Each structure stands twice: as C-alpha cells, then as structure tokens.
Amino acid sequence: MQMPHPLTRDLVLIGGGHTHALVLRKWAMAPLAGARVTVINPAATAPYSGMLPGHIAGHYAREDLDIDLVRLARAAGARIILDRAVGLDAVQQRITLGSGRILDYDLASLDIGITAEMPAIPGFADHALGAKPLDTYAARWRAFLVKVQAGQANPQVAVIGAGVAGVELAMAMSHALAQAGATPQVHLVEAAAGLTGTAPATRARLSRALRDHHVTLHFGASVARIAAGGVQLADGRQIEADLIVGAAGAFAHRWLRDTDLPLTEDGFVIVDPDLRVRGHEKVFAAGDCAHMAHAPRPKAGVFAVRAAPVLHDNLRAVLSGQTTRAFHPQRDYLKLISLGDRSAVAEKFGIAFSGRWLWRWKDRIDQSFMDKFRILPAMPAPARPAVQALGAAEAAGHDQPLCGGCGSKLGADALHRVLSRLPAPQRADVLSLPGDDAAVLATGGARQVMTTDHLRAFTQDPALMARITAIHALGDIWSMGATPQAATATVILPPMSPTLQARTMAEVMQAASDVFRAAGADIVGGHSTTGAELTLGFTVTGLCEGVAITHAGARPGDRLILTRPIGSGTILAAEMQMRAEGRDVAALLARMAQPQGDAAKVLRGAHAMTDVTGFGLAGHLMALCRASDLAAEIRLGDIPLHHGAEALAAAGLRSTAWPANLAAAPVTGAIGARGVLLHDPQTAGGLLAAVAPDQASALLAQVRALGHEAAIIGTMVQGAPGIRCV
The missing domain is CATH 3.30.1330.10 (PurM-like, N-terminal domain)
Incomplete structure (x- = not known):
C-alpha cells in the first residue's frame, strides 16, 4: 500500500473570515503536499457580512448568509477546531484557545474580523449589543422580532453610529418591524453633525431613504450611558428602546493587546505589503483585523476579498521556500448600500445613483460570492482497476469513501461466526458470557x-x-x-x-x-x-x-431507555461526501465528546444494558433480546435522532456498514428514514438499558437532568428474540 505524502509543516488559519474562506477554497483546488492546514473558528459557519442587512430586513434566511466552514475544510483537506483564539505567542509560535488548548504552528495567519461592542460606554455590555460579531447580533434580532410580534417587547430600536453599517441596519430593522405588523420607532444616534462614511450626493439619498422609513435622526448626540430600556444622551435627552445596537466604528479584539504583535493605537495588527505581520516572519494577517501600513484603507469586505489570492500565494510561498509578493489594494471601490426594502444606493468616485435595479445587482453579486462556497470541488470517486479478481466489485460495494469510526467495522454476523469457533475459556477466572x-x-x-x-x-x-x-x-x-x-x-x-x-x-x-x-x-x-x-x-x-x-437479565415488561440520539454514522458518512450541514456535524461531534459515566451511575440497577455502537441500535438491541431470550417492541417516533440525520437518510445517505447491520438485525415494521436509522452504526453512542417499568420514568428524568437527550423507546416482551415496531 502506498503511504500518503508525509506532513512536515503546520499552517494554522486563525479565524474563518472572508479572506481565509477564499484561501481555503483555493487550497482545495491544489493542496500543498506536506502542509497540514488547521482552521480555528468559534462556530461551524462564518456569516457573510454583505448580506446581513438583507437578512435583518427579512429578504434572506439566516442560513443564506453562512459559509459552511466544516464542508470547506473537508474540501481543502484541513482540520477545523471549533474554538476561539485568545492568545498568540509569536516567539514560541504557539496559539492559546478559549478551552485552554494550546497549538504549535510553523506558519499562522489571522483573520478574526472586528467587533462593534463599545465597552467605553457605561452600560453597553449589559444592555446593548454590537452589530459585530454578526452571528450574535442576528440571533438577538430574530429573538427580538419574535417578542415584538408576541407583544412582549416594544418595536423601539436605537442604533448608535450613522456610518454605512448603522444606516443600513436602521432601515433594515424598520422595514422588518413594519412587515411584522408593528409601527417601528427606530432612532439613529450619531455624535457627528451628519451621516458619515459617504460622499455628499450619497448622504442626500440616504437621508431621504431614512425619512421614508420613519427613522428618527439624532446628530451631534453623544451617548452618556445605556440603561435597561433606553439610551441617555450627554445633553440629558432619553431615547426609549427595547433593542440597542452599536454600529459606531470597528474595534479590534482586545486579546490582541496581550500579544507581542505590533499594533496600531486602536489595536489592529500592522502588516507589511505582503500581508506578513511586521517583524514576524511566521505570522500573516488579513481582513478587518489587519492594518495595511503601506496602504491604509477603511474596514470593508472588498479589501478582504481582494487580498485572498495574495495571502494564499504568500502562505504557499513561505511553506515551500519561495518569494512572497505585495498586495496593492484599489484606491476606491463601489459601495452598494441597502435601503431596507429591495432597493439600494450605489457610490463610486463620489457619484451616487439609486434604484431597485441596484438591489437586484447587489443580490447577484452577493449570491455569486456565496456560490463559491455552496459549490465546492467534488471529492473524486475511488478509482477501480480495469481488471479485478472475481467478487472484488461486489466486496467494494458503493463508490464512496470507507466510513470512519464504527462505520468501518466488520459486520456483526461475520464477527459472531469467528468468535463462535473459538474454544470456551479454559481459565476459571474468566467469567465472560459470549457476546457481552x-x-x-x-x-x-x-x-x-x-x-x-x-x-x-x-x-x-x-x-x-x-x-x-x-x-x-x-x-x-x-x-x-x-x-x-x-x-x-x-x-x-x-x-x-x-x-x-x-x-x-x-x-x-x-x-x-x-x-x-x-x-x-x-x-x-x-x-x-x-x-x-x-x-x-x-x-x-x-x-x-x-x-x-450483562446483555442477559432483561425481563418481560422492562422499559428500554436510550441515553443518546442515533444517526451519527449517517451524518459522518455525509460529511465525508460534503453533503452534511456544518452545524449538524458540529452539534454531533459535541454530543459524541460528552462522557456518559454519570448516566451509567443512574442506570446501575438496570436488568440488562449495552452501549449502542457499530452494529446500530437494532443490532445491539437484538443482542439483548438473544441473551435474555425475549423480544422487543419499539416506537420509532420516540427514538431521538441527531439533527439532520433523518433528512440525510431520506436522501439515500448510508454508512458503509449499514447493509451488514441491516442483514444482521432486521426489524419488523421499520419504515421510512427512521427505520433506516435503526441500522446506522454509532460511534460513542448511547447506553441502552432494560429497566423495571415502575422505575423507568424516574430514571429517565434523572438522566435527562444530567444533560443527556434520553428517551424511553420501547419494551421487552415475551416471544422469540426479535424486534418489531409498534
């Protein structure tokens, strides 16, 4: 067997910003042999900021904004660590994560974006939120809109900062509140004398649009403090608001100040023309967290996107001993500013024009950008030789990669046949029962x-x-x-x-x-x-x-408690084929990484128990049935499933171990995708316990109180060993 090319260098991408996302996509096209790529990001997805106002206004669903970093990492052959960087030692070449985990690197790159939180304003941390991080703001906005519709909150919003971001969000929120049947009361608060960040012609058009959306403007208004229910201005005026959003400028992440990286006075990382951090050959930075000392530019996504090819080439150059090249950002760029409804203003070279056609143009640009991540390079199917030994094609099965985890294990029937041929234990101190x-x-x-x-x-x-x-x-x-x-x-x-x-x-x-x-x-x-x-x-x-x-000991009438959802094999198989949602994969891995020793202690009085792993729920339940000489009745609708597994099973996704599991433990009456998942191989699956019927509800409550998604899924009954759905 030919061994893969040895890994020799660690490249760590800190943050899943637009620049790094594009670098990963380009890496997927042509990986560098010998480089192990790691992506660190707090979430499985990274939102695209260009579509945020459209989402707030209700034109896009939340998932429309998301770059799926899990799928992208799989395409690029990279590992993804769902955590947040909180420290970087450029001398020791070491990164500290929020979980306490430490990673060493040979080459690192920062693309962690910015925050719009305003800690200098008293009360901001307790009673307001920044427009960035985007995902936090979007989630809070959706929750607020639901409360307004339910009459639990007033449709009163205050936006601090009248730059492009504040203007767009003020109109987007006003539009969404009106569409929800409320009478919006949106206030835009700005310390300057007028709108900022645009040319005079653009400001005039934006001012008209704000008035059309009934947004109240407060210019020359400094915020003194923020309290529950409103904003207090320095001149004593009060602005009532149930939601307060900070959009006044871009702020660097505070943990950067504790590093030995060169920073501007306001905390941004200083980079040289090739995007390498000044004075540190092994660290790059791009996107909003970086300050290009050779060509200062405003914090705008267009520069992050344009920097991606240069950063990609320079990372490869350093890893392979080549020469880097400089990034030369354009002097001006086209601004497309959403106006809440499906219209927009465009500005370039100080010239402004507006209309609904501009929103459609902006939408095409945004959708084209997102399609780069929705349509990723396909994983090539395993090549098969033209001439094979008899039976080789049948043994190979599907043209899909062999699953990892328990999805790659031998079938139960094959294993049972082998074990049954071994002699009985010859030692008196070996007390095992076959199959335990x-x-x-x-x-x-x-x-x-x-x-x-x-x-x-x-x-x-x-x-x-x-x-x-x-x-x-x-x-x-x-x-x-x-x-x-x-x-x-x-x-x-x-x-x-x-x-x-x-x-x-x-x-x-x-x-x-x-x-x-x-x-x-x-x-x-x-x-x-x-x-x-x-x-x-x-x-x-x-x-x-x-x-x-042991597996034996279950009694007629015993209730079956399952401590964890099923479907992990299907999700992992789909992830290998880049067909699973990154959120679902992340949630699954987090659940699999949760120990179950506390649940096992609660269930120590069980008459019989097993853990559900490679043979699937049906296979391991069949083992209890055979050892206890009983049948089992299960209720498909009561079996918890990992989110996303049912839809993937319905779409035909199967683990490579699924056919053998089905053959080994057929289930009468199992139909649909839920029936399919009974044979799905589980990795770090739940405990399956047969417990006395009068204790089942109390035990279930205790297990669930410990944080496990447990359920009573059926009953052991008299009859020949077998499983049927009722």
Whole structure:
C-alpha cells in the first residue's frame, strides 16, 4: 500500500473570515503536499457580512448568509477546531484557545474580523449589543422580532453610529418591524453633525431613504450611558428602546493587546505589503483585523476579498521556500448600500445613483460570492482497476469513501461466526458470557471488566478524535456497571516529520488523559506506530462493586431507555461526501465528546444494558433480546435522532456498514428514514438499558437532568428474540 505524502509543516488559519474562506477554497483546488492546514473558528459557519442587512430586513434566511466552514475544510483537506483564539505567542509560535488548548504552528495567519461592542460606554455590555460579531447580533434580532410580534417587547430600536453599517441596519430593522405588523420607532444616534462614511450626493439619498422609513435622526448626540430600556444622551435627552445596537466604528479584539504583535493605537495588527505581520516572519494577517501600513484603507469586505489570492500565494510561498509578493489594494471601490426594502444606493468616485435595479445587482453579486462556497470541488470517486479478481466489485460495494469510526467495522454476523469457533475459556477466572460488551475477570475478591476499541479517524482533529475514542471505549465499561480503572493507548499516525509527530502525540494523549482522569481512570501506557491514516484505540479495565450488568437479565415488561440520539454514522458518512450541514456535524461531534459515566451511575440497577455502537441500535438491541431470550417492541417516533440525520437518510445517505447491520438485525415494521436509522452504526453512542417499568420514568428524568437527550423507546416482551415496531 502506498503511504500518503508525509506532513512536515503546520499552517494554522486563525479565524474563518472572508479572506481565509477564499484561501481555503483555493487550497482545495491544489493542496500543498506536506502542509497540514488547521482552521480555528468559534462556530461551524462564518456569516457573510454583505448580506446581513438583507437578512435583518427579512429578504434572506439566516442560513443564506453562512459559509459552511466544516464542508470547506473537508474540501481543502484541513482540520477545523471549533474554538476561539485568545492568545498568540509569536516567539514560541504557539496559539492559546478559549478551552485552554494550546497549538504549535510553523506558519499562522489571522483573520478574526472586528467587533462593534463599545465597552467605553457605561452600560453597553449589559444592555446593548454590537452589530459585530454578526452571528450574535442576528440571533438577538430574530429573538427580538419574535417578542415584538408576541407583544412582549416594544418595536423601539436605537442604533448608535450613522456610518454605512448603522444606516443600513436602521432601515433594515424598520422595514422588518413594519412587515411584522408593528409601527417601528427606530432612532439613529450619531455624535457627528451628519451621516458619515459617504460622499455628499450619497448622504442626500440616504437621508431621504431614512425619512421614508420613519427613522428618527439624532446628530451631534453623544451617548452618556445605556440603561435597561433606553439610551441617555450627554445633553440629558432619553431615547426609549427595547433593542440597542452599536454600529459606531470597528474595534479590534482586545486579546490582541496581550500579544507581542505590533499594533496600531486602536489595536489592529500592522502588516507589511505582503500581508506578513511586521517583524514576524511566521505570522500573516488579513481582513478587518489587519492594518495595511503601506496602504491604509477603511474596514470593508472588498479589501478582504481582494487580498485572498495574495495571502494564499504568500502562505504557499513561505511553506515551500519561495518569494512572497505585495498586495496593492484599489484606491476606491463601489459601495452598494441597502435601503431596507429591495432597493439600494450605489457610490463610486463620489457619484451616487439609486434604484431597485441596484438591489437586484447587489443580490447577484452577493449570491455569486456565496456560490463559491455552496459549490465546492467534488471529492473524486475511488478509482477501480480495469481488471479485478472475481467478487472484488461486489466486496467494494458503493463508490464512496470507507466510513470512519464504527462505520468501518466488520459486520456483526461475520464477527459472531469467528468468535463462535473459538474454544470456551479454559481459565476459571474468566467469567465472560459470549457476546457481552467486555470480558469479566475474577481478580482476587473483585470482578474486573476489560474491553478494547479502536476507531478509524472521521475528523482531522487528533485531539477531538482522541476524546471521542476514549469516550467510545469507556462505553463498554459503563454499560456493565463498572468503574473505569486503567487504559492503554494504541496510536497509529499517518507519515509525519518528527516535529509533527511529537505535536500530534501530545494532543492525542492530553485529550485522552483528560477523559480518563475525569472518569476516575489513568492511562498507564500504550503503543504507537505509523500507518496510512490516523487510527486510535484504547484497551480499558474497570472494577465492578457487585455482579456485572450483562446483555442477559432483561425481563418481560422492562422499559428500554436510550441515553443518546442515533444517526451519527449517517451524518459522518455525509460529511465525508460534503453533503452534511456544518452545524449538524458540529452539534454531533459535541454530543459524541460528552462522557456518559454519570448516566451509567443512574442506570446501575438496570436488568440488562449495552452501549449502542457499530452494529446500530437494532443490532445491539437484538443482542439483548438473544441473551435474555425475549423480544422487543419499539416506537420509532420516540427514538431521538441527531439533527439532520433523518433528512440525510431520506436522501439515500448510508454508512458503509449499514447493509451488514441491516442483514444482521432486521426489524419488523421499520419504515421510512427512521427505520433506516435503526441500522446506522454509532460511534460513542448511547447506553441502552432494560429497566423495571415502575422505575423507568424516574430514571429517565434523572438522566435527562444530567444533560443527556434520553428517551424511553420501547419494551421487552415475551416471544422469540426479535424486534418489531409498534
């Protein structure tokens, strides 16, 4: 087997701004061999600011604005870390994240945007919000609009700052409130004597549009403080408002002041013509967070977009030992300013014109920009040789990548046939029953359980992969009612330089250690090697205070409690094909990274229990049925699903393990996408417990109170082992 090209350099893109998004798209077209690309962003999506006024006005849905960074990272072969940078040491070449995680880099680039929060105004942090970050403002606006429609808030809005952003948002909010049936009372507050940031001809047109939208203008008005319910001006006037938005200028993120980067007086990162941070050869910066000392420009998205090709080429140049080139921004640019309704004003070279056709033109420009991220380079299908051995095509199955996690595991039937041929245990201290989740060993006067689990990577982030793999491996210990004791690790890394090997191993072991120590166990050793791809595994032991909970022991009438939604295999398969929504992937990974030891403690009185993993919910429930010699009745509508899984299953998305799971555990009456998901392989899936019917509701309430999306999904009944939907 040919090994992939070894990784030798870490490129870290801090922030998912427009420049970095375009760099990633360009990278997807032609990746640089040997470079490992990492994207750090707090959310799975990055909103496009050009369409924000249209969204606020109600012309665009929220998702229309979003660049899906998860899909984009997959296309570029990059790993994405959903976290926020809070520190950067340019000397040590180290980035600190909000979670406390630390990343080393060989080359870094900043594109973290700006904030419109105004901490200098008393009361702003408690009673107002900035127009940026965009996603926070958009969410608060939607919630406010709902309250106005429900009569729980007055349609009174104050916007601080009468630049282009403030003007656009004031008219957009007035338009949306009017469309919602309210009588808008929108105030635009500006310390200067008039509108700012535009030419006289443009200001005249904007002033007329503001009057048409019944926006009240307050010029020469300094804000003294903000309180609940309004804005107090320096001259003593009060402006009543239930929503207060700051749009007066651009402010740099405050954490930059704690770095050793060169900054302007107002905190922006100073860059040289090639966009490299002045005095730091290994750090670049672009977008609104950067100050181009050679060619100062206002904070506008057009410059971020135009800088992207230069930044892309210069990052590649530094990583490959080539020469960088300078970025020369244009002196003037076309301003297209939305007017709330579907019309706009355009300005260039001080000349202004307006009309509805301009809004349509702006919409085409914005949609064209977003199409760059909606339509990404397709993942090539695996090539098949022209001549193959008999049966090779059938064994290969679908022309889709082999799934990661439990989606790559062997089918239950094949595994059962192999295990059934092994001789029975010859030692008296091996107490295991065939097919149980973990081996049960008699050790002195105690009962010890032992299990092992290994996963093929489904995410490029080794720390997240290690955390989920550790939780996945602990599932067998928790499901048998044991307390985790010790673990050994097996780490297979793809080819890397010694430096990247050390970095990656440190990330893997730290993340895994955090999980095991929180569960009361310790990592006591392990084994590492190089392979074609990242694969992680853990062998874990645990101690039982009493008799281990096994698959056997379920009783007729027992209620079935499932502690976690299903559908992870389908979402992960879709993500590999770039067909899953980034938000859904992020939510899934966050749920998979949540330990379940607390839920296992609540369920320790279960008559039988297992964790739902590679064989799917149906396969693991069938194991309980066979061991307990009972049937199970389940209610499809009561089974919790990971968001997005049902739609993907309905669209025909399947994990590569799905056909084998279906064959091994058919379910009578299973129909539709929910029926399909019964056979979906789960990674770090939920616990499935058969509990006494008179205790089920109380136990469910306790598990849900711990933050688990648990449900009672069915009942164990008399009958031949099997599963049917009722």
